[in-house]
Amino acid sequence: MKSISAGSAGVLVASTLLASSLLALSLAAAPALAQKKYDPGASDTEILIGQTNPYSGALSSYATQGRVQDAYYRMINEQGGVNGRKIKLITLDDGYSPPRTVEQHRKMVEDDKVLAIIGTMGTPTNSAIVKYMNAKKVPHIFLATGASKWGNPAENPWTMGWYPTYRTEGIIYGKYILENIKDAKIGVLYQNDDYGKDFVNGLKAGLGDKAKTMIVKEVTYETSDPTVDSQIVTLKGSGANVFFSATTNKFAAQAIRKAYDIDWKPIQFLVNNASSIATVLTPAGLDKSTGIISTAYLKDPNDPQFANDEGIKWYRDFMKKYYPDGDVNDPQNQIGVSIAQTTVQMLKQAGDNLTRENIRKQAASLKDLELPLLLPGIRLNTGPQNYFPITQQQMIKFDGKSWVRFGNVLSGS
Known part of the structure; x- marks a missing residue:
């Protein structure tokens, strides 16, 4: 048996006491360091977001964006979600009618209490709710519209588009x-x-x-x-x-x-x-x-140049498994997937601080984000004064x- 001298024992006791004190301090500090912050729509298990799409009416062909986003979030949830939380998407029909858009968004914000509105379709429809969303200070982001008005953080700090601007x-x-x-x-x-x-x-x-x-x-x-x-x-x-x-x-x-x-x-x-x-x-x-x-600004699945492209291969597999009714060759599905991927990246950056203010901050903190379906050389970048994620295109x-x-x-x- 290994013996311990008196001196060694004293050092051991002192070391043990020091370690115990440090452990106690660390345990006391842990809740503050790891404190989670939630606003309505967020919890330890779920992140609730909302949007509208024209599931009826003359522009109903665009509504596939909502369906493919729902499919993408379903895939993410099967993989464990984002930072351990499942994404729940509420996607409602507004028929591309601004009054109906207003009605549906009031419901999602005031009754369903979503954390954010992400991916709502259309310029006139989003125009009808932009003042309401900013007054409520609810993130109104990655909109499926390229109107340049969505890049005005001084006037509408809670609103951001996703498309290259029209x-x-x-x-x-x-x-x-x-x-x-x-x-x-x-x-x-x-x-x-x-x-x-x-x-x-x-x-x-x-x-x-x-x-x-x-x-x-x-x-x-x-x-x-x-x-x-x-x-x-x-x-x-x-x-x-x-x-x-x-x-x-x-x-x-x-x-x-x-x-x-x-x-x-x-x-x-x-x-x-x-x-x-x-x-x-x-x-x-x-x-x-x-x-x-x-x-x-997106890769064409029919372009022979992308026949062996890893992003296109992944996309075809994803569509086959999670959205078999969707048309792989419809760019609206590529856009929908890309908006969902941008959203997942933003939520990853937000971590456990799932407040509306931090969601807004992270949406404006994208750095050289490469997505699998964007053309080579095109990346997403945003900043506090840059609310235009995509600024490049090719003829x-x-x-x-x-x-x-x-x-x-x-x-x-």
């Missing part, structure tokens, strides 16, 4: 037309709300001083209109040889088809938000859509089968 995209088109199309006479069709106007304002900014002379005709439509056939006839009559279509899915398809049917053959520019092969170009007719120019042209990228990644700044 104005940014419009600027890219304007610059391209100015530099590449000689004697352009531009006819414009746009949705008569903030969504359409943002694109047109960007187009004019990109054209600069030439906008007044190059744009020969502007026509609008309402989302309640049955068709845009008469508007396309008017644009053809204006003598326009360039067609800028700031539309949504249903009306984009109608415009493409009508232009073809009346033998109007302008160079066509179609906004990214309505560039789906599955829900726009196929209904319009792939042969009628050949040559259309748009922009992209694409439809060849009758798929979108073909050309040129470099561009910024609309």
Whole structure:
């Protein structure tokens, strides 16, 4: 048996007492150091978030975003959730009707008591609730709209978009037309709300001083209109040889088809938000859509270049298992997944501080976030004064089968 001398025993006792004191201090400090902070919608086991989507009405094809986000959170929950908590998504139908959007969000904030509103669809719909959300100080973030108004932290600090802004995209088109199309006479069709106007304002900014002379005709439509056939006839009559279509899915398809049917053959520019092969170009007719120019910030699952891409492989597997009814080739599903991935990253950063203020702070603290479905070189960055997560895009042209990228990644700044 090993003996311990008196001196050693004294040192041992002193050491034991010191260790005991340090342990007691650490235990006393532990609750303060590990204290969890919760606002309504958060607990040790759950994070409750909400949104609306147009599950009914003319824009119902966009509502797949809500379905795919729900599927993604289900996958995350099966993997253990975020920091041990399961994500619960309330996604309600507003029919793309602003009054209904207001009603549904009041319910989620005041009755369901969600922690945050994440991914609500639409420019006019979000416009109807932005003052309410900021007055209530509830995060109103990663919105499925590219209106530039969502990047104004001084006026609406609780509101942030996710898409590249429509104005940014419009600027890219304007610059391209100015530099590449000689004697352009531009006819414009746009949705008569903030969504359409943002694109047109960007187009004019990109054209600069030439906008007044190059744009020969502007026509609008309402989302309640049955068709845009008469508007396309008017644009053809204006003598326009360039067609800028700031539309949504249903009306984009109608415009493409009508232009073809009346033998109007302008160079066509179609906004990214309505560039789906599955829900726009196929209904319009792939042969009628050949040559259309748009922009992209997401990888195209049909692009041979991405045939062996790890992000696309993962996405196909995910869709097959968690959302088999969803169309892999519909970019709205890619957007929905990417918004959900951005949300999960933000929640990871928030840790155990699940207050609305910290959610807002973390949404504005994304640094070079790479997502598997974004084009190479495009990353998400936000800051206290930067509420525009994505600012880059690349030009694409439809060849009758798929979108073909050309040129470099561009910024609309």
